[in-house]
Amino acid sequence: MSASQIGKKQYLVYLAQVHINFRRAELESLADICGLNDLDFSNYKEDSPFFIVELDNDTQAKEWIKRSILSRAIYEYWGEGKDLTELHQSIKFGTNIEHYKDLYKNDSFKFEFESYRGSNKKVNRISQIETFSYLAFKGKINMKSPDQVYTLIEVFEPVSDNEPSTTPSHMYFGRRVQISDRSSADVFDLKKRPYKGTTSFEAELSLISANIAQVKPGSIMYDPFAGTGSFLCAGGHYGALVIGSDIDGRMIRGKGAQHDISSNFKYYGDTDKFLDVMTMDFTHNSLRNSLGIDTILCDPPYGIRESIKVLGAKDPERFVGKENVEIDGQKAYLLRDYIPTKKPISLDLLLDSLLQFASERLPINGRLAFWMPTANDENIETLVPLHKNLELKYNCVQSFNKWSRRLLVYINRGKDYNGPTNSGLQRSTADFRERYFKNFN
Amino acid sequence: MKFLTTNFLKCPVKTCDTSNDNFPLQYNGEKCQLIQDESIEFNPEFLLNILDRIDWAAIIIVARDLGNKSLPPTKPSFSPELSDDDLIVLRDLHTLLLQTSIVDGEMKCKNCGHIYFIKNSIPNLLLPPHLA
Numbered sequence: 001m002s003a004s005q006i007g008k009k010q011y012l013v014y015l016a017q018v019h020i021n022f023r024r025a026e027l028e029s030l031a032d033i034c035g036l037n038d039l040d041f042s043n044y045k046e047d048s049p050f051f052i053v054e055l056d057n058d059t060q061a062k063e064w065i066k067r068s069i070l071s072r073a074i075y076e077y078w079g080e081g082k083d084l085t086e087l088h089q090s091i092k093f094g095t096n097i098e099h100y101k102d103l104y105k106n107d108s109f110k111f112e113f114e115s116y117r118g119s120n121k122k123v124n125r126i127s128q129i130e131t132f133s134y135l136a137f138k139g140k141i142n143m144k145s146p147d148q149v150y151t152l153i154e155v156f157e158p159v160s161d162n163e164p165s166t167t168p169s170h171m172y173f174g175r176r177v178q179i180s181d182r183s184s185a186d187v188f189d190l191k192k193r194p195y196k197g198t199t200s201f202e203a204e205l206s207l208i209s210a211n212i213a214q215v216k217p218g219s220i221m222y223d224p225f226a227g228t229g230s231f232l233c234a235g236g237h238y239g240a241l242v243i244g245s246d247i248d249g250r251m252i253r254g255k256g257a258q259h260d261i262s263s264n265f266k267y268y269g270d271t272d273k274f275l276d277v278m279t280m281d282f283t284h285n286s287l288r289n290s291l292g293i294d295t296i297l298c299d300p301p302y303g304i305r306e307s308i309k310v311l312g313a314k315d316p317e318r319f320v321g322k323e324n325v326e327i328d329g330q331k332a333y334l335l336r337d338y339i340p341t342k343k344p345i346s347l348d349l350l351l352d353s354l355l356q357f358a359s360e361r362l363p364i365n366g367r368l369a370f371w372m373p374t375a376n377d378e379n380i381e382t383l384v385p386l387h388k389n390l391e392l393k394y395n396c397v398q399s400f401n402k403w404s405r406r407l408l409v410y411i412n413r414g415k416d417y418n419g420p421t422n423s424g425l426q427r428s429t430a431d432f433r434e435r436y437f438k439n440f441n
Numbered sequence: 442m443k444f445l446t447t448n449f450l451k452c453p454v455k456t457c458d459t460s461n462d463n464f465p466l467q468y469n470g471e472k473c474q475l476i477q478d479e480s481i482e483f484n485p486e487f488l489l490n491i492l493d494r495i496d497w498a499a500i501i502i503v504a505r506d507l508g509n510k511s512l513p514p515t516k517p518s519f520s521p522e523l524s525d526d527d528l529i530v531l532r533d534l535h536t537l538l539l540q541t542s543i544v545d546g547e548m549k550c551k552n553c554g555h556i557y558f559i560k561n562s563i564p565n566l567l568l569p570p571h572l573a
Binding site for chain 2: 218220241245247249252253266269271272273275277278279280284286288289290291292310311312316319322323333336338341
């Protein structure tokens with residue numbers, strides 16, 4: 001029997017039980033990138049790291065999970081049970097088991113063990129492996145580079161909060177198809193990054209953001225509030241040519257050749273993915289109008305460390321005629337060291353212009369993703385900015401003690417979409433900065 | 442600032458948007474100091490994708506500003522299966538677009554005449570209040 005004859009197969013996705021509010025968004029967004037449109041999420045549960053799903057073949061499974069941060073791995077599902085006896089029954093009566101046995105019988109292999117919420121310290125793994133002898137694998141055992149890896153995942157139910165169980169309450173068995181990209185959260189950890197700052201965004205959520213924003217290889221990603229370049233690193237990791245800008249030149253300049261954004265790209269081995277960062281006010285944008293920008297991913301300034309600013313005079317009267325000021329016979333504003341004045345702008349207005357920019361520059365179905373903080377104590381619903389061309393696809397909340405932040409993800413649907421809009425309205429009830437420093441009371 | 446970036450940057454002054462002279466900016470060849478960073482990896486497939494986004498006429502103009510008059514008049518095209526000759530051309534493009542950068546220099550809008558500076562490889566596109 002060939003693989004095409006058995007139709008769809010069951011796969012087990014072993015998920016990370018963290019950032020639950022982002023997990024399904026990541027799985028869906030990555031599925032969408034590889035054209036898996038009819039994925040059935042009816043078995044998906046927020047409180048479980050196990051998700052059984054049907055796919056056509058291993059290629060689909062690999063493409064889907066290879067860049068996931070909130071999955072650990074995907075397995076071809078062979079069976080499950082509350083103990084080994086039940087597990088073996090489940091495997092032996094599995095619909096595809098004879099086919100699988102035949103397909104992999106001559107491949108070299110090894111067994112590996114995973115455990116969730118506990119560990120089975122006393123068990124003898126060798127004798128455990130021997131109970132699988134009915135699978136009749138004829139290939140050699142190869143611990144270093146086996147053709148197939150078979151995984152037994154043991155699930156534990158802790159006795160109480162501080163007393164772990166030592167006997168598994170459930171187990172899954174399968175053939176490993178693809179390990180996720182979860183280890184990159186560690187590779188990109190800020191602790192090891194050559195150049196970072198107080199505003200650097202944590203690695204794991206940066207990578208998750210890039211996945212939900214669907215940053216694609218060979219595409220162009222832009223971060224208009226680049227700061228120390230956290231999202232640029234994440235975008236470069238997923239193969240986009242990344243461009244950043246920031247009105248504050250100090251962050252993007254860094255602290256010398258070994259400590260700037262481009263040195264981070266050298267450190268991660270992604271030098272060809274980094275285009276440039278520029279000192280620029282995003283509302284006075286220099287990227288030519290005809291340049292296609294596939295993805296916009298950013299963490300706009302919320303005025304916590306300093307107020308939000310754009311180019312222009314706060315008090316225009318003071319600047320009347322200043323363009324005629326000359327120093328040593330040259331217009332002052334044309335001098336190399338001229339520093340233009342800036343004026344404050346409200347967060348609502350800044351986000352309105354971000355949505356407008358996205359609607360003008362993104363291709364149809366292109367995504368804008370950005371972070372927005374809110375206080376938790378407000379009894380009124382947070383007003384998320386909306387634009388008539390953009391569909392608000394995800395609103396993923398990360399909660400802290402007294403405040404939270406959310407990743408807002410929009411899809412550009414074009415002029416005919418005519419969605420709801422609240423542009424031009426004052427949406428925030430109070431200045432986030434002021435409330436942050438008053439501890440939200 | 443990489444040579445490729447010159448192909449993406451227009452003058453940010455809003456009134457210049459109605460003119461065709463706000464892109465590409467004009468680079469002052471005498472004042473622009475170039476370097477080549479050979480450590481930037483060559484990735485032909487990636488470069489091919491990026492070439493789709495390039496305005497070739499602007500590449501020629503800026504290259505001329507900076508003293509390179511040897512570029513072909515039309516954008517090079519490539520066969521799906523890259524030949525050895527294709528790879529040679531792509532490598533040359535890689536050297537020009539990604540490995541060459543302007544460390545220090547000036548660029549000017551051909552419409553409004555405003556001058557933008559590049560310092561420590563970072564272009565500064567901020568505007569004085571009367572142009573903002």
